[in-house]
Amino acid sequence: MLDVRGLTVTLPTETVGITALDGISFDVKPGEVLGIVGESGAGKSIAGAAIIDLLVPPLKRTAGAITLAGERIDHLDAQAMRKVRGRRIGYVFQDPMTSLNPVLTVGRQLIDTMRAHLDITRGMARRKAAEWLDRVGLPNPRETLARYPHELSGGMRQRVVIALALCADPVLLIADEPTTALDVSVQAHILQLLRDLHEESGISMILITHDLGVVSKMADRVAVFYAGRVAEISTVTELFEDPRHPYAEGLLQATPRPSLTGRGHVIQQIPGVMPALGKIPGGCAFHPRCSRASEACRTRVPELREEGGRSYSCFHPIGGKAQ
Amino acid sequence: MTAPDLLVIDDLSKIFKRPRSLADRLSGRPASGVRAVSHVDLTIRRGETLGLVGESGCGKSTLARTIAGLIAPTEGSLRFVSSQATGRPPRVQMIFQDPYSSLNGRWKIADIVAEPIRIHRLRSGKADIRRRVDELLEHVGLSSSDAQKYPHEFSGGQRQRISIARALAGEPEFLILDEPTSALDLSVQAQILNLLRSLQDELHLTSLFITHNLAVVQVMADRIGVMYLGQVVELAGRKEIFAAPRHPYTRLLIDAAPGMDVHDRSLHPIAGDLPNPAAPPSGCRFHTRCPFATELCRTSEPPQTVAPGGGIYRCHFDLDLSHLPDTGLPADHRHPAVAR
Numbered sequence: 022m023l024d025v026r027g028l029t030v031t032l033p034t035e036t037v038g039i040t041a042l043d044g045i046s047f048d049v050k051p052g053e054v055l056g057i058v059g060e061s062g063a064g065k066s067i068a069g070a071a072i073i074d075l076l077v078p079p080l081k082r083t084a085g086a087i088t089l090a091g092e093r094i095d096h097l098d099a100q101a102m103r104k105v106r107g108r109r110i111g112y113v114f115q116d117p118m119t120s121l122n123p124v125l126t127v128g129r130q131l132i133d134t135m136r137a138h139l140d141i142t143r144g145m146a147r148r149k150a151a152e153w154l155d156r157v158g159l160p161n162p163r164e165t166l167a168r169y170p171h172e173l174s175g176g177m178r179q180r181v182v183i184a185l186a187l188c189a190d191p192v193l194l195i196a197d198e199p200t201t202a203l204d205v206s207v208q209a210h211i212l213q214l215l216r217d218l219h220e221e222s223g224i225s226m227i228l229i230t231h232d233l234g235v236v237s238k239m240a241d242r243v244a245v246f247y248a249g250r251v252a253e254i255s256t257v258t259e260l261f262e263d264p265r266h267p268y269a270e271g272l273l274q275a276t277p278r279p280s281l282t283g284r285g286h287v288i289q290q291i292p293g294v295m296p297a298l299g300k301i302p303g304g305c306a307f308h309p310r311c312s313r314a315s316e317a318c319r320t321r322v323p324e325l326r327e328e329g330g331r332s333y334s335c336f337h338p339i340g341g342k343a344q
Numbered sequence: 345m346t347a348p349d350l351l352v353i354d355d356l357s358k359i360f361k362r363p364r365s366l367a368d369r370l371s372g373r374p375a376s377g378v379r380a381v382s383h384v385d386l387t388i389r390r391g392e393t394l395g396l397v398g399e400s401g402c403g404k405s406t407l408a409r410t411i412a413g414l415i416a417p418t419e420g421s422l423r424f425v426s427s428q429a430t431g432r433p434p435r436v437q438m439i440f441q442d443p444y445s446s447l448n449g450r451w452k453i454a455d456i457v458a459e460p461i462r463i464h465r466l467r468s469g470k471a472d473i474r475r476r477v478d479e480l481l482e483h484v485g486l487s488s489s490d491a492q493k494y495p496h497e498f499s500g501g502q503r504q505r506i507s508i509a510r511a512l513a514g515e516p517e518f519l520i521l522d523e524p525t526s527a528l529d530l531s532v533q534a535q536i537l538n539l540l541r542s543l544q545d546e547l548h549l550t551s552l553f554i555t556h557n558l559a560v561v562q563v564m565a566d567r568i569g570v571m572y573l574g575q576v577v578e579l580a581g582r583k584e585i586f587a588a589p590r591h592p593y594t595r596l597l598i599d600a601a602p603g604m605d606v607h608d609r610s611l612h613p614i615a616g617d618l619p620n621p622a623a624p625p626s627g628c629r630f631h632t633r634c635p636f637a638t639e640l641c642r643t644s645e646p647p648q649t650v651a652p653g654g655g656i657y658r659c660h661f662d663l664d665l666s667h668l669p670d671t672g673l674p675a676d677h678r679h680p681a682v683a684r
Binding site: 060061174176177204205206207208209210212213216231232233234235237238239257258261262271272273275276277278288289290291292294295 | 399400499501502529530531532533534535537538556557558559560562563596597600601602603604605606607609611612613614617618
């Protein structure tokens with residue numbers, strides 16, 4: 022459904038360009054949920070924004086091909102891109118308060134969105150807007166249409182944002198940390214809603230999150246990002262039970278798990294921190310934090326290679342074939 | 345053998361009053377307010393880590409700030425018990441969630457860490473204080489050369505280490521940690537949790553550890569309290585609370601957090617939304633979301649009951665909650681009441 026090849030995003034400075042995304046490649050199959058995980062600075066949100074051409078300046082897409090349902094969308098002009106954004110790709114941002122317009126009612130935002138993308142009358146849009154509020158689980162849809170975002174709780178706002186992202190019937194939904202700002206009990210509702218809507222419509226989905234728990238429940242395949250590169254792409258089961266990339270394994274072990282831990286149990290930690298933009302070490306970006314690093318890792322960048330349906334970029338993968 | 349108490353909290357409440365509107369004053373209505381902490385009884389024993397979990401608005405941070413003396417309680421009392429050895433009340437230090445706003449950006453690290461030493465007159469003489477600062481920085485995994493830098497030169501995880509060094513500089517017997525790792529990335533969180541745990545063991549600190557993350561509290565705490573809308577609805581040992589919770593909210597909260605099991609992909613949302621803390625439901629505060637609620641729960645507030653294991657809980661019933669009950673969420677669970 023979506024194919025991203027060699028996507029590169031640069032932050033231009035007066036002297037040089039700092040690479041924020043370094044030629045990443047991944048794809049999303051029809052009806053699939055692809056999880057993108059990594060810590061802050063890994064480039065997950067930049068990847069999402071780059072796909073819909075909504076990078077915050079001065080970040081700039083400098084290379085790469087993005088193909089949506091067989092059609093290149095990376096060289097479209099602003100007007101053509103507006104017809105992709107919202108119409109063919111829906112987007113859910115992390116913060117439900119800032120992604121809604123505070124001075125317009127929920128109904129107005131839904132109706133405007135649908136009328137911008139679909140050829141329907143105001144009356145029809147109004148009816149569909151109420152249907153959408155019902156589908157995303159908001160009580161009294163007709164009354165809620167007249168409400169403003171501030172009158173809704175955080176969880177309900179995120180439901181509205183999801184309705185807005187899906188109301189023009191897109192083929193791909195990108196959800197960037199959709200539950201991070203929410204409490205645990207509300208988070209489970211929103212995940213359940215995304216799952217229900219995904220099952221009903223068969224839409225392809227990219228779920229960007231730092232939360233491995235969320236990924237384990239929602240994703241079919243997972244791309245692990247590190248310092249602007251893809252470390253590993255595997256099915257969710259492969260990743261959780263048999264990770265190849267040492268960073269992927271480190272992330273899994275650093276997560277405190279209720280079933281395994283107790284006081285006295287030492288959590289495995291990854292030493293060091295994710296390098297800042299512009300300070301990414303040469304060779305494999307993870308080598309200063311990696312216990313398996315060798316001379317090769319310090320000097321050469323490992324390419325993302327495929328092996329048995331999964332891919333990883335590591336010279337010394339865990340349990341796999343060395344490059 | 346139970347350790348002696350360090351802190352005894354008795355029927356503590358904190359009400360944030362709203363200013364009376366003109367209409368209120370004209371009609372003689374009293375000021376309304378939010379009871380952010382409601383009738384909390386709690387003791388913290390010397391040497392233990394008490395974990396406090398709950399969702400936003402449950403009052404856990406307000407309770408922490410009240411204990412730290414940053415805000416005054418409205419009702420009830422809290423009392424620090426002087427240690428027999430020194431005869432003085434324990435020194436308290438606090439570590440905050442946000443490693444950016446909790447350090448003064450215009451101060452050098454050396455001054456930030458030295459401040460509690462100076463205030464409590466724990467060392468005298470510049471050279472002594474400097475030596476102590478270097479020692480503390482190394483203790484938390486930084487280096488003594490960092491003392492001359494400013495906070496903006498450090499990452500979030502390193503800043504949290506500075507916060508920890510500052511707290512330890514006050515030689516606290518009691519440490520309050522309010523979401524100390526919530527703003528940190530996973531790999532850094534693991535580093536900070538491991539550091540805190542080794543410090544707790546090494547310095548025999550008593551601490552109150554506040555978090556919304558059940559997995560984190562399970563790693564860090566000896567006993568765990570669960571808060572809901574200002575009340576401590578359950579308090580028990582770490583093992584008991586996870587193996588056999590007594591309050592339905594505890595059970596549902598444990599199951600609502602997505603685990604890491606890729607084979608069991610079921611999700612367990614808690615029905616409904618969090619009610620407005622300014623107008624908590626009548627009777628048991630959890631009855632609007634509880635799958636076991638009866639008429640009794642709607643009308644009468646459950647008493648604080650002592651469990652056989654010594655834990656306490658606020659529920660009318662003695663439920664077996666060792667496993668997630670098959671609640672068969674009502675068909676309208678996707679239609680929570682509108683929170684106003």
